[in-house]
Amino acid sequence: MKSGLVALIGRANVGKSTLVNSLVGQKVTIVSAKPHTTRHRLLGILNGPNLQIGLLDTPGFLKQGRDLLDTSMSRELATALEDAHAIALVAEPRTPGDIELDLITHIKKSRKNAFLVINKIDTVAKAKLLPIIESYSKIFPFSEIVPVSSTKSDGLNSVISAMAKAVPLHEPLFPEDALTDRPVRFLIGELIRERIFNFYRHEIPYDVAVILETFDERNDKERNYLRAVVYVDKPSQKQLLIGKKGNALKSVGVDVRPEIEKLIGKPIYLDLWVKINPKWRNKAGFIQNTLK
Numbered sequence: 001m002k003s004g005l006v007a008l009i010g011r012a013n014v015g016k017s018t019l020v021n022s023l024v025g026q027k028v029t030i031v032s033a034k035p036h037t038t039r040h041r042l043l044g045i046l047n048g049p050n051l052q053i054g055l056l057d058t059p060g061f062l063k064q065g066r067d068l069l070d071t072s073m074s075r076e077l078a079t080a081l082e083d084a085h086a087i088a089l090v091a092e093p094r095t096p097g098d099i100e101l102d103l104i105t106h107i108k109k110s111r112k113n114a115f116l117v118i119n120k121i122d123t124v125a126k127a128k129l130l131p132i133i134e135s136y137s138k139i140f141p142f143s144e145i146v147p148v149s150s151t152k153s154d155g156l157n158s159v160i161s162a163m164a165k166a167v168p169l170h171e172p173l174f175p176e177d178a179l180t181d182r183p184v185r186f187l188i189g190e191l192i193r194e195r196i197f198n199f200y201r202h203e204i205p206y207d208v209a210v211i212l213e214t215f216d217e218r219n220d221k222e223r224n225y226l227r228a229v230v231y232v233d234k235p236s237q238k239q240l241l242i243g244k245k246g247n248a249l250k251s252v253g254v255d256v257r258p259e260i261e262k263l264i265g266k267p268i269y270l271d272l273w274v275k276i277n278p279k280w281r282n283k284a285g286f287i288q289n290t291l292k
């Protein structure tokens, strides 16, 4: 039996979270077309024959932080690097840029086994891959270079075998029926945040945090009552989020409800509120609360 932790690191938006979900076989971490969607490290668990991998999804690499949220995201990434037995650098099918070079420096310092996953190969012609692979292998001796498409589930078996080689012989680290280390309360807040990342433009998603304040799980009730608060930074953002006659916020609720119901296996009543918490991105205690 082999079991260990693999950290997936990389530039924002390269598809780390999509890859984690594809490998776990279920959605455990949220995905959006906007960069810096993931804010906390999160464990997804992959179980295979004689193999269990703890996949550490991490926030996209930030060269320079502007506030405490950015600092916290960078710390989450650093901790995942420390905890992991091996590292998967995830990149887009392009020659390495500044961010990839910085991350390779971190990998070198860690002295851990590292392999490269080139994701989104469905977006480029095959002929373009070879020069990209060559330029990466000149920079660092990756144990393997694996081209994949996470959305098309293409090449996933090669990723799993690269991971299997990189983790130690060990009893399973986690219960075999677990999919993630995060409590369901956190996952529900994340699903709501994912909708906001996908529904709203400009800076709104980046200034939004979601906290599930009430999760009434009583079995005697036909529906579970959930109260979630969406925090924003400014009054103008609150207006935009709610929309005319509350229509925009209502659409978020209608869209996310079935997915929450699927997650907890019971119909819900979802009460969504918007509150202003000025400069929350610089409040350590509040940021910590978004993790629970």
Ligand SMILES: Nc1nc2c(ncn2[C@@H]2O[C@H](COP(=O)(O)OP(=O)(O)OP(=O)(O)O)[C@@H](O)[C@H]2O)c(=O)[nH]1
Binding pocket: 011, 012, 013, 014, 015, 016, 017, 018, 019, 030, 031, 032, 033, 034, 035, 036, 037, 038, 039, 058, 059, 060, 061, 119, 120, 121, 122, 123, 148, 149, 150, 151, 152
């Ligand atoms: N075409 C294509 N798109 C992909 C693939 N994998 C991910 N994407 C898209 O890339 C975007 C970013 O995906 P995420 O999984 O959120 O990326 P991430 O690296 O976790 O991003 P951060 O959390 O912001 O660092 C989404 O729109 C995904 O649908 C892929 O293999 N092919």
Ligand SMILES: [Mg+2]
Binding pocket: 016, 017, 018, 030, 031, 037, 038, 057, 058, 059, 060
């Ligand atoms: Mg992510």
